[in-house]
Amino acid sequence: MSTELLRADGIGRRFGGFVALEGISVAFAAGELTSIIGPNGAGKSTFFNILSGTLSPSSGTLRFKGRELNGLPQHRFVHQGISRSYQITNIFPDLSVHENVRVAAQAMRVSYDIWRKRADLVELSERADAALTSVGLIGKRGELAKFLAHGQQRALEIAIALVSEPELLLLDEPTAGMGPEETKEMVALLERLAERRTVLLVEHKMKMVLGLSQRVLVLHHGRLLADGKPEDIRSNPDVRRVYLGQSEGYG
Numbered sequence: 001m002s003t004e005l006l007r008a009d010g011i012g013r014r015f016g017g018f019v020a021l022e023g024i025s026v027a028f029a030a031g032e033l034t035s036i037i038g039p040n041g042a043g044k045s046t047f048f049n050i051l052s053g054t055l056s057p058s059s060g061t062l063r064f065k066g067r068e069l070n071g072l073p074q075h076r077f078v079h080q081g082i083s084r085s086y087q088i089t090n091i092f093p094d095l096s097v098h099e100n101v102r103v104a105a106q107a108m109r110v111s112y113d114i115w116r117k118r119a120d121l122v123e124l125s126e127r128a129d130a131a132l133t134s135v136g137l138i139g140k141r142g143e144l145a146k147f148l149a150h151g152q153q154r155a156l157e158i159a160i161a162l163v164s165e166p167e168l169l170l171l172d173e174p175t176a177g178m179g180p181e182e183t184k185e186m187v188a189l190l191e192r193l194a195e196r197r198t199v200l201l202v203e204h205k206m207k208m209v210l211g212l213s214q215r216v217l218v219l220h221h222g223r224l225l226a227d228g229k230p231e232d233i234r235s236n237p238d239v240r241r242v243y244l245g246q247s248e249g250y251g
């Protein structure tokens, strides 16, 4: 039987008088790779931001391994075991690849001790390298981040999210801006990452999502339109209707 990791109950979000999300109830099992899709403006980012602690819900409850998360700041989500990547590049271009991840590891520390022992710094460095190995960037550790190709920069963002060793990894459009070749490499990376942890991602590329995910949630107008295995989503008439006329078809 699969263990429930994250549970959202009746999640809603308003922006002024506008209802961006309403009544979303969904539970995520440990070990699954789930994708959230939906047409533009469906509420994907809003929901993703709520699940990662970047945004508070206006209503509803969020629980991680049974513990309520509502009201916790985002760094506490990270300490609970939930880590996210950012779609907007969140890296320091003039730092090396390794330094980018090490800085993230350092920032995770609850308190900063200026008399930190050398052993601690070595440990941070090793953690950074382990995260870089996980995303296939260890060979680039000494390069300045700004010289990485776009796909490699996206992989670096994921390494930054991985350095806290999260149980739940949330990825915001990991293949955004990528061509077919880079997308293929990212999909292979996501598959590898999902072997050892629970992954939840927001994506626009429907064909890729259906090939990669074990489960797909479809949002539409701030509500959960469909929730199921890729094959069920592919044949779901409601999903087909909302995607009709969109440039990103089923492929």
Ligand SMILES: Nc1ncnc2c1ncn2[C@@H]1O[C@H](COP(=O)(O)OP(=O)(O)OP(=O)(O)O)[C@@H](O)[C@H]1O
Pocket: 015, 018, 020, 038, 039, 040, 041, 042, 043, 044, 045, 046, 047
């Ligand atoms: N800070 C905000 N203030 C006001 N309205 C917002 C805010 N953030 C999102 N919205 C509105 O909420 C709705 C859902 O937005 P959201 O960004 O979550 O959709 P999305 O599915 O991620 O869209 P896209 O695929 O275009 O990124 C949209 O109508 C958007 O205009």
